[in-house]
């Protein structure tokens with residue numbers, strides 16, 4: 240049996256552990272920042288985070304859920320609920336750590352260590368998930384599919400934000416379906432015998448045109464955006480192979496599926512018009528985020544306890560997607576947004592990558608680790624919160 244816990248004291252001590260780890264967490268955040276690795280290539284970041292956890296008494300298994308750069312570990316303090324911390328550490332191609340996942344990775348690891356030091360007194364279990372490839376590969380999805388989150392009372396995470404906005408908690412966001420379109424045509428001399436060629440770049444451009452025409456006839460909260468990954472080899476050769484990559488986003492699974500089917504039709508139409516063949520690959524489905532009101536309230540109180548300016552969540556849909564949405568449909572989930580940059584600076588910009596290793600970024604590592612550790616302690620020590628969170632989750636799913 241565990242004595243009735245002094246929650247305020249536990250939180251104070253968890254924050255003291257984070258302060259004690261701070262120099263090393265910040266060093267690790269900078270090291271990951273200086274070595275950006277892209278989806279499923281996070282060999283260094285995953286190894287460094289795993290090493291840090293192991294050195295702090297929370298050994299983890301690298302290669303969890305069939306992904307070489309994923310990790311998972313837990314520390315059990317006795318009977319009781321399980322709380323999960325969810326780390327990310329991948330970077331963006333061409334932009335480095337412009338989503339600040341170096342902060343996300345190290346702050347979650349710091350929170351996990353802080354809670355693990357106290358778990359023997361609290362009871363229950365703390366888990367740490369190392370989830371690769373948030374920026375497209377859906378590294379949380381295998382964990383969800385393998386049932387890792389089935390018995391988790393709450394999944395806790397964070398994401399750095401910009402714009403000089405007050406700290407907050409996650410509301411809703413967009414569901415995402417990624418596509419890769421590969422067009423196959425027929426090469427020819429672009430001047431000598433173009434009539435013998437079939438132009439795979441025309442097929443891709445027609446796909447863009449079809450999608451752009453469609454924009455007028457989708458809801459204003461739909462987002463469709465794409466790039467040309469491969470556009471041909473030489474101007475004097477009719478391109479016989481091109482590749483485009485698109486993301487389709489909408490506020491619900493039903494909406495995004497309906498729009499995605501129309502986008503798919505645009506690619507088929509582009510191929511047909513250009514006399515080409517198209518291969519369509521659909522990527523991992525990112526579900527929209529299910530906010531959890533009781534957990535949001537608990538986390539906001541912890542943000543306020545640190546003295547950070549904060550705002551409550553609204554019903555507005557955030558114009559982004561995350562595979563934390565998939566986790567939020569497997570168990571009650573909460574995530575803090577902590578500001579690291581001023582007005583006009585937001586994720587996926589060069590300036591945000593700079594902010595991710597700035598004094599503001601470093602402060603966010605420490606603040607977020609404390610916010611998450613305190614929220615995890617709330618979940619582990621407060622049966623009423625767990626019941627309310629579970630009821631809210633069941634009502635929303």
Ligand SMILES: [Zn+2]
Pocket residue numbers: 338374586587
């Ligand atoms: Zn991002």
Ligand SMILES: [Zn+2]
Pocket residue numbers: 338339340373398586
């Ligand atoms: Zn991100």
